[in-house]
Amino acid sequence: MANVKAILNRKAKFEFTFVDTFEAGIILVGPEVKSLRAGNANMTDAYCFFRKGELFIRGLYIAEYNMSHHFVPDPRQERKLLLNKRELKKLERKAKEKGFTIIPYKIFFNDRGLVKIEIALAQGKKVHDKRQSIKDKDARRDLDRIKKAHN
Numbered sequence: 001m002a003n004v005k006a007i008l009n010r011k012a013k014f015e016f017t018f019v020d021t022f023e024a025g026i027i028l029v030g031p032e033v034k035s036l037r038a039g040n041a042n043m044t045d046a047y048c049f050f051r052k053g054e055l056f057i058r059g060l061y062i063a064e065y066n067m068s069h070h071f072v073p074d075p076r077q078e079r080k081l082l083l084n085k086r087e088l089k090k091l092e093r094k095a096k097e098k099g100f101t102i103i104p105y106k107i108f109f110n111d112r113g114l115v116k117i118e119i120a121l122a123q124g125k126k127v128h129d130k131r132q133s134i135k136d137k138d139a140r141r142d143l144d145r146i147k148k149a150h151n
Contacts, residue, residue: 005039006106006107006108007036007039007041007042007043007106007107007108008105008106009043009044009046009103009104009105009106011044012103012104012105012120012122013105013133014125014130014133015124015125015130016101016103016120016122016123016124016125017122017123017124017125017129018103018105018120018121018122019094019100019120019121019122019123020094020120020121021105021118021119021120021121022083022087022091022118022119022120022121023116023117023118024055024081024082024083024116024117024118024119025081025082025083025114025115025116025117026057026079026080026081026082026107026115026116026117027079027080027081027082028062028079028115031064031065032062032065033115034065034067035062035063035064035065036062036107036109036115037109038065040062040063040065041060041061041062041063041107042060042061043059043060043061043104043107045059046058046059046060046061046103046104047059047101047102047103047104048081048102048103048104048119049102050091050092050095053088053092054080054088055080055081055083055088055091055092055102056078056079056080056081057078057079057081057104057117058078059076060076060079060104061075061076062075063075081117081119091121094121095121099123099124100121100122100123101121101122101123101124102119102120102121102122103119103120103122104117104118104119104120105118105119105120106118
């Protein structure tokens with residue numbers, strides 16, 4: 001099996017502080033899985049929500065697979081996420097609290113070849129927190145640059 005790179009939501013770590021993370025399954029159809037293997041997805045505007053006790057993801061864009069001829073699903077359709085009941089109840093309880101939201105962070109293939117999505121229970125960052133994140137990132141980049149120069 002080809003080593004497929006994970007699809008990340010890079011903006012999520014900048015915009016939110018992660019409190020807890022969960023690994024969930026996702027219900028997809030054949031051409032969507034092949035498109036994900038090719039790395040054709042974007043989750044920048046994606047978010048998760050509850051409907052009747054079940055968790056769904058909205059805003060996840062999975063591009064149409066070129067080689068699919070017979071069935072082409074909507075690239076932005078809502079997709080159901082699969083978690084066990086205990087995790088679903090915990091997430092739903094926390095998501096109802098003020099300031100918490102559920103953000104998809106990473107889509108990857110596990111060792112059995114199944115598509116998994118890492119979701120995070122998160123709180124939005126304030127402006128000063130974002131500035132601190134930028135300072136930390138710049139400091140790490142400078143340190144790496146100095147280490148590279150000495151080697």
